[in-house]
Amino acid sequence: MAHFIEQMAYIGVTPWHGLGRRLSPKQPIEVWQREAGMDWKIQDxxxxxxxxxxxxxxxxxxxxxxxxxxxxxxxxxxxxxxSRYQVVQPREVLEFYRDLTEVSGYELETAGVLKGGRKFWALARTGQSTVLKDNDQVDSYLLLATSCDGTLATTATPTTVRVVCNNTLAIALDGSNRAIKVPHNTRFDSQAVKKQLGIAVSQWDEFMYRMRALTERKVQWHEAMGFFMNVLCDVAPDEKLPEALPNERALRRVQGLYEGGGRGALLKSAQGTAWGLLNAVTEYVDHERRARSIEYRMDSAWFGNGAQIKQRALDAALRLAA
Known part of the structure; x- marks a missing residue:
């Protein structure tokens, strides 16, 4: 099967999907553009x-x-x-980070092209980081992605990455995702987006305060099962169980990840806690969920149904800790 990821570049540890060209740190935007396969233009x-x-x-x-x-x-x-469609060029996605990397301490970590050029993205570490119980580190990132086929608005998403398992999670508070979306009937103004993102990025401390609360919320067995049933099978905690469970395979796998099979599942921060519930779901979506290929899984985890599942898991975990 042809790779869904046409080309990508990265620094640091090889990505979990094993694809891409490894770069040394602090490379200029021009090198990223070439090595990530983003050195072409969209013409019409x-x-x-x-x-x-x-x-x-x-x-x-x-x-x-x-x-x-x-x-x-x-x-x-x-x-x-x-004819009114406003194109965002691959180079514009990388240029968005130029002043952030040169002045604000950001560092590009991965960038690439999906679906033959229909989608492209760049992901940068912001420099913010929090350590939870048992040295469970969570880093702050900013993901910028767009499409030229109408499937994705140009979207800047403050994102967390849990280091022990490389799980990704979009930052959201009070049920609201902090992503900034620019539809393609509007011109992409990078400076305006950065001004809006300033508010979202500043909420890192508040978001991680909520995540720390998840590590303190101990979970009983029946609560864990209710959580997974709600998130994966759309069954409310007080609802009668159907004879045939939808998504039963996913339910059993996520339960196994939570009960010790997941990376970092036995850390004090995660074992028997709402934080552990959340990360069992994010690990499943990012690394194990059935997909045509690992590349399709990544696309879903960042932009599609997988991202929606992770959002439901976050909302449910925050309700547990409320």
């Missing part, structure tokens, strides 16, 4: 169609309300979009 052309009704060769007409987006390097088509 009006949509044309052929009619055979007039003459043997037919006639070519233009449909001005839509345009074809294609790669400047391979000329491969990417999508057909409205």
């Amino acid at each position: 052309s009006p949509v044309h169609f052929k009619s055979n009704s007039i003459g043997a060769l037919g006639s070519i007409y233009t449909f001005p309300e839509q345009k074809v987006l294609y790669r400047s390097d391979t000329k491969a088509p990417l999508s057909v979009v409205s």
